[in-house]
Amino acid sequence: MDRFVSTFTNKIDAKGRVSIPASFRAVLERDGYAGGLYCYPSLDAPALDAGGERLAKKIDGLLAGLPDYSDERDELSVALYGDVQVLTIDGDGRIVLPESLRAHAGLGAAVTFVGLGDKFQIWEPGRFEKRRAEARSKVQVTRKLFAAGSRTSNDDGDAGARE
CATH class of the missing domain: 3.40.1550.20 (Transcriptional regulator MraZ domain)
Known part of the structure; x- marks a missing residue:
């Protein structure tokens, strides 16, 4: 590695x-x-x-x-x-x-x-644990935003295909 x-x-x-x-x-x-x-x-x-x-x-x-x-x-x-x-x-x-x-x-x-x-x-170990928790929280929010964005664009694409 x-x-x-x-x-x-x-x-x-x-x-x-x-x-x-x-x-x-x-x-x-x-x-x-x-x-x-x-x-x-x-x-x-x-x-x-x-x-x-x-x-x-x-x-x-x-x-x-x-x-x-x-x-x-x-x-x-x-x-x-x-x-x-x-x-x-x-x-x-x-x-x-x-x-x-x-x-x-x-x-x-x-x-x-x-x-x-x-x-x-x-x-410092305690500071890092706080940093790791913040990073994981931000990643979860970002993933949800990306997932919502891809659903919206798929929905728009599907709606356009049905018209």
């Missing part, structure tokens, strides 16, 4: 170290960045975004779509690359989470790793 998938919760030890899930380390290794990972404060959540070379290339692609020297490009560069910390994975599969990153995500004694395909996020 070459995507970050699933959810794992691990404890942070007294030295601020936490084990990266083995399946996530395997994705990082296949991604060409087995010795560590890129990690930065999420732009829209009290969490950390993390990943390997594929994440860095995705950020490069976002920046490439913006005009050189534009305010938008500069702001996105500062918000993403300016806050990136390259975290080394030790021989036991652990990283040390710096205090600045821990503070942004409100991390305490444990963290939840959440696979998001090309990247993963690191959350």
